Amino acid sequence: MESTLEEYIANQEHLVRQAAEAIPHQFTQCTYNLGALRQPVYLCITCKDPRGICAACSVACHTDHEQLELFPKRDFRCDCPTSSLPHPCSLHKTLESPNSSNAYGQNFTGAFCRCGREYDANTERETMIQCLACEDWFHESCCNLRERPSDEPDAPEPEPASVDPPTLDGQTVPSIPAEDNDVDDAASDASSSGLPPPLIRADDYDSFVCAGCVRSIPILTRYAGTEGCMIVVRDKPEDAWRVYTPETPKTDIEVAESDALPGSKRPLDAAAEERDAKRPRITCLAPAPNPIAQQILSKSNITVVTEDACPQGTGDVFLTEGFRERWCRCAECLPQLEAHSWLVKEDETYEPPEDPESGLSLEELGMRALNRLPRERAIDGIHAFNSMRDKLVGYLKPFAQEGKVVGDEDVKAFFEELREQQKKGSA
Numbered sequence: 322m323e324s325t326l327e328e329y330i331a332n333q334e335h336l337v338r339q340a341a342e343a344i345p346h347q348f349t350q351c352t353y354n355l356g357a358l359r360q361p362v363y364l365c366i367t368c369k370d371p372r373g374i375c376a377a378c379s380v381a382c383h384t385d386h387e388q389l390e391l392f393p394k395r396d397f398r399c400d401c402p403t404s405s406l407p408h409p410c411s412l413h414k415t416l417e418s419p420n421s422s423n424a425y426g427q428n429f430t431g432a433f434c435r436c437g438r439e440y441d442a443n444t445e446r447e448t449m450i451q452c453l454a455c456e457d458w459f460h461e462s463c464c465n466l467r468e469r470p471s472d473e474p475d476a477p478e479p480e481p482a483s484v485d486p487p488t489l490d491g492q493t494v495p496s497i498p499a500e501d502n503d504v505d506d507a508a509s510d511a512s513s514s515g516l517p518p519p520l521i522r523a524d525d526y527d528s529f530v531c532a533g534c535v536r537s538i539p540i541l542t543r544y545a546g547t548e549g550c551m552i553v554v555r556d557k558p559e560d561a562w563r564v565y566t567p568e569t570p571k572t573d574i575e576v577a578e579s580d581a582l583p584g585s586k587r588p589l590d591a592a593a594e595e596r597d598a599k600r601p602r603i604t605c606l607a608p609a610p611n612p613i614a615q616q617i618l619s620k621s622n623i624t625v626v627t628e629d630a631c632p633q634g635t636g637d638v639f640l641t642e643g644f645r646e647r648w649c650r651c652a653e654c655l656p657q658l659e660a661h662s663w664l665v666k667e668d669e670t671y672e673p674p675e676d677p678e679s680g681l682s683l684e685e686l687g688m689r690a691l692n693r694l695p696r697e698r699a700i701d702g703i704h705a706f707n708s709m710r711d712k713l714v715g716y717l718k719p720f721a722q723e724g725k726v727v728g729d730e731d732v733k734a735f736f737e738e739l740r741e742q743q744k745k746g747s748a
């Protein structure tokens with residue numbers, strides 16, 4: 322054992338550096354002091370209460386708790402240092418009063434989508450799509466983009482060879498891939514899940530808004546099913562789902578109602594264009610409402626997906642690239658857009674700061690994990706600590722290299738293994 326330990330120590334610097342390069346973020350600062358912001362939020366299942374914690378707290382404070390990554394949530398303040406969670410925060414030591422402005426949707430009870438299913442990274446085979454408005458996650462099948470795949474993992478699959486995996490520009494509509502929780506690498510896993518491509522592929526649109534949100538936002542109801550705001554429809558329950566293609570070419574409206582005089586050129590300089598874009602227009606350039614979309618959206622919100630709840634479609638909207646520039650900004654439309662800032666400007670999402678001192682974050686991670694072990698499990702002595710740290714780094718390295726999120730179960734598994742080894746070593 323001694324020689325192995327020396328080897329560990331000799332290799333340690335190198336390994337720690339490698340691992341730190343692969344996990345470049347530091348998880349030493351709880352975001353509580355930054356207030357409410359759009360940030361990746363984690364649900365601690367062990368702590369039970371339906372509250373959300375920041376990425377740093379998920380690593381530092383709830384290390385050996387079972388957690389569920391909820392991905393970015395808007396206007397969210399970390400609950401870890403507040404009295405609403407029984408577990409003390411190890412990063413922000415002042416006990417704060419419960420957050421009053423956080424919204425806790427159904428994701429905080431572990432339920433997702435309009436079907437309310439739980440999310441299990443190990444069994445979920447469909448890509449899930451995040452609603453730009455409510456930030457809940459939806460199954461492709463629940464948006465009528467595909468059939469619900471069989472839950473049988475061994476069911477025969479169609480040959481996926483001809484499917485190129487759609488890539489996602491990802492910031493606004495990350496998917497939850499079946500086996501990889503990293504939003505940046507998120508792709509509609511058409512090929513890796515063995516499923517045929519969805520009716521609308523991830524790179525065919527920029528953002529998704531669920532029907533419930535479309536219904537509650539008049540400007541989106543108005544635009545649903547028009548050019549660049551795709552909806553999925555069918556005429557009769559026995560028909561296949563299709564993407565609705567608007568019949569009216571939008572140039573008709575533009576020519577007829579444009580502010581510009583016929584034949585006059587649009588100003589070319591950027592400043593003038595920007596003034597133009599900001600000044601409310603007199604004439605409304607919003608396209609004529611799509612009658613099918615209006616009919617679908619006039620029905621009350623569908624919470625349970627049934628055949629006859631809304632046979633023509635759900636009313637979900639898929640916004641294509643550049644949608645924020647395309648809205649009509651007339652005096653009537655502009656205030657409706659500005660009521661939801663993310664319709665006019667993409668949200669910024671907080672990321673933990675880059676780690677300035679390469680090598681420290683994992684060391685601290687190991688140290689914290691060690692400190693949190695119950696006394697009887699704690700490992701004494703610097704040699705043992707070095708060994709433990711090195712093993713932890715080695716254990717975490719593949720996660721880092723693959724960009725995988727280290728889950729609590731992973732850390733737990735590591736310590737379990739370590740305890741087993743210790744038992745054997747001391748016996």
Ligand SMILES: [Zn+2]
Pocket residue numbers: 350351352353374375376377378399400401402
């Ligand atoms: Zn926090």
Ligand SMILES: [Zn+2]
Pocket residue numbers: 365366367368382383386408
């Ligand atoms: Zn916890």
Ligand SMILES: [Zn+2]
Pocket residue numbers: 351377378382401402409410411412413
């Ligand atoms: Zn914390």
Ligand SMILES: [Zn+2]
Pocket residue numbers: 433434435436437438459460463
């Ligand atoms: Zn669903």
Ligand SMILES: [Zn+2]
Pocket residue numbers: 452453454455456457530531532533534535
């Ligand atoms: Zn929504």
Ligand SMILES: [Zn+2]
Pocket residue numbers: 604605606607649650651652653654655
């Ligand atoms: Zn308008």
